[in-house]
Amino acid sequence: MTQEIALYVVATPIGNLNDITLRALEVLAEVDLVAAEDTRHTQQLLKHHGIKTKLLSLHDHNESARVETVIKRLQQGDSIALVSDAGTPLISDPGFVVVNAVRDAGLLVVPIPGPSALVAALSVSGVAVMPFAFYGFLPRTTSARQSAIGNASVQNQTSVFYEASHRIVDMLEDIAVVCGGERSVVLAKEMTKLHEALVRAPVSEVLEWLAEDHKRQKGEFVVLLERPKSEAHPYLLNIEQILKPLAEDLPPKQAAALAATMTGLKKNDLYRLVMQWKEERK
Numbered sequence: 001m002t003q004e005i006a007l008y009v010v011a012t013p014i015g016n017l018n019d020i021t022l023r024a025l026e027v028l029a030e031v032d033l034v035a036a037e038d039t040r041h042t043q044q045l046l047k048h049h050g051i052k053t054k055l056l057s058l059h060d061h062n063e064s065a066r067v068e069t070v071i072k073r074l075q076q077g078d079s080i081a082l083v084s085d086a087g088t089p090l091i092s093d094p095g096f097v098v099v100n101a102v103r104d105a106g107l108l109v110v111p112i113p114g115p116s117a118l119v120a121a122l123s124v125s126g127v128a129v130m131p132f133a134f135y136g137f138l139p140r141t142t143s144a145r146q147s148a149i150g151n152a153s154v155q156n157q158t159s160v161f162y163e164a165s166h167r168i169v170d171m172l173e174d175i176a177v178v179c180g181g182e183r184s185v186v187l188a189k190e191m192t193k194l195h196e197a198l199v200r201a202p203v204s205e206v207l208e209w210l211a212e213d214h215k216r217q218k219g220e221f222v223v224l225l226e227r228p229k230s231e232a233h234p235y236l237l238n239i240e241q242i243l244k245p246l247a248e249d250l251p252p253k254q255a256a257a258l259a260a261t262m263t264g265l266k267k268n269d270l271y272r273l274v275m276q277w278k279e280e281r282k
Contacts, residue, residue, distance in 0.1 A: 004110070007074060007102045008081045009095065011088040011114030015192035017048045024112050025049055032078035035070065037085045037094055058082070060094050067101045074107050081112075088116045092136040092162050118160050121188035121222035126200060128227065132158040138171060143279060146174045150273045151240060152225060153179045154265050159225040165218045169210060175203045175225065178272055186224035195219060228265060247274045 008027045013019040028034060029051045035058040036042035042055060058066045070080060084093035102109055122129045135152060138145045138161055152159040153175075163171050168187075175183060181204030189197045197216070199206055210216050246255035256271035 004108060005074065005077055005079050006108035006110045007070065007099065008079065008110050008112050009089050009099065010081045010083050010112040011116065012042075012045060012083050012086060013192070014086040014115045014117045014120065015190065015196070017045060019115050019192055020045075020049070021112070021114050024114055025051070027112055028053060028081055028083075030079070031081045033073060034081045034083060035066070035098070036083050037089075041085045042083055053081075056080075058094060058098065063094050063097045067098055070098055071102060071105050071107065074102065075105075086115075086117070088114065091116060091118070091134075115192075117162070117188075117191050117220070117222050120191045121186070121198075121224060122158070122160065124198060125186045125188070125224050127158055127184075127186060127224055129158060131156075132160055134160045137162050137164070140167070142170070142174065143276070145171065146178050147273075147276045147280060149174055149178045149225070150269075150276055153183070154228060154269060154273070157227055159227075161223045161225070163221045163223055165221070168217055168221050168223075169207065171223065172203055172207050172210070175223075176207065178276075179203070179225070179269065184226040186226070188222040188224070189216070190219040191222065193219070243270055243273060244277065247277065252278070 008031060010024050010027055012024065028046065028049075031053060033056055034042060034046070034053050035056045037059045039055040039057050046053065056066070056069070058070075073080060082089050082095055082098065084095065087093065089095040090099065099109055118134055122132060133152065133155065135148065138148050161171070172185070172187075175185060182202045184201065185203045185206055186198065186200045187206050189195070199209055201209070243255065243259045246258055250258065252271055252274040255274055256267050259265070259270045260267040
């Protein structure tokens, strides 16, 4: 065993099984145990690379219960690799509870970097990638999702989201409602997989592209919401700090108009945000 005794947080392929680092393969082969989000899925990866390390299931529903086992094994001198089904653990995947507990116990946690769907999508998108903010999966309810999109849409950044196949149309429709159908997005579908596709267009056109063939709606998606075209006063674009106090004291239209003057953003977009916040309070 050449590795240190540690919990190794190992990034694994997001599609193509050959997209894995030599160091990751070495760690997976040498640790005493691989803690995996889905042991059946990870077994396919290990088998593909001729690795026979034992597996332990660790997912959203049992992570807290696995903490004691992981810490005990580490204290006994075993090294453990933590993997998710695809990409980097903890990035919209399980692992935070265990990593936090292991660090609190004074034990070593070591990153083994590698694939990440959000970085892969950004790198080929053709949009400005700095700055960007990653939001993971949006809320499932329409009102909460629209509120989150509204907040992200007025920031001076590229906003990155993950979305599942059964919600991708609803999500894009909400972007159209909140931001307008002309707002530019990038839809990155099935990154590194057989049916990989990337579409950059106004959100209304992306919705049309998905509707043309329902097979296009299947798979895993990364959605990039391009930053607002207005770059006026970028230092003021933490819009909640500006708009919410105004909305407390002024009628919605007046608050939106004043915030638009201060930031250079569209009054209608800001008005929608005010009305969404008021709806959430009910």
